[in-house]
Amino acid sequence: MVLTEQSRTQRLERRARRIDAGKTTCRCMGCRGGHMEIVVYFMREPDGPVKIGITHVGAYDATVFTVEQRRRSVERASGRRMVLLGTVPGSRARETDLHRRFAHLRTVGEWFRPAPELLDYIASTTAGGH
Ligand SMILES: [Zn+2]
DSSP: OOOOHHHHHHHHHHHHHHHHHSOOOOSSHHHHTTSEEEEEEEEEOTTSOEEEEEEEEEEETTEEEOHHHHHHHHHHHHTSOOEEEEEEEOOHHHHHHHHHHTGGGEEETTEEOOOHHHHHHHHHHSOOOO
């Protein structure tokens, strides 16, 4: 069977909804204790590539984990200024799904070209980064 572009999109949307309906925690102590959750974040260099990744947010063992901390650590690692575009509740499966969905824009690892379709997707999906 040949999949049309529309049915492929519908399939991806259905899968994203299934993943969204799933759990947003992992088996680490922080998540098991209900104190932390996983979010998928989108951040980018100003006028540069977009990074799609996951991180924990919440508090565990007297340490608070925030997306802002993750942004700063990516900044330090890459040596580039980073801007947070937004986050969605997530899981590793959701991150993998997004990496597949935008695979045609991938440059290396978790980095993607800032094409309008990706930026539009982020703007319409995320809670915003500000
Ligand atoms: Zn966890």
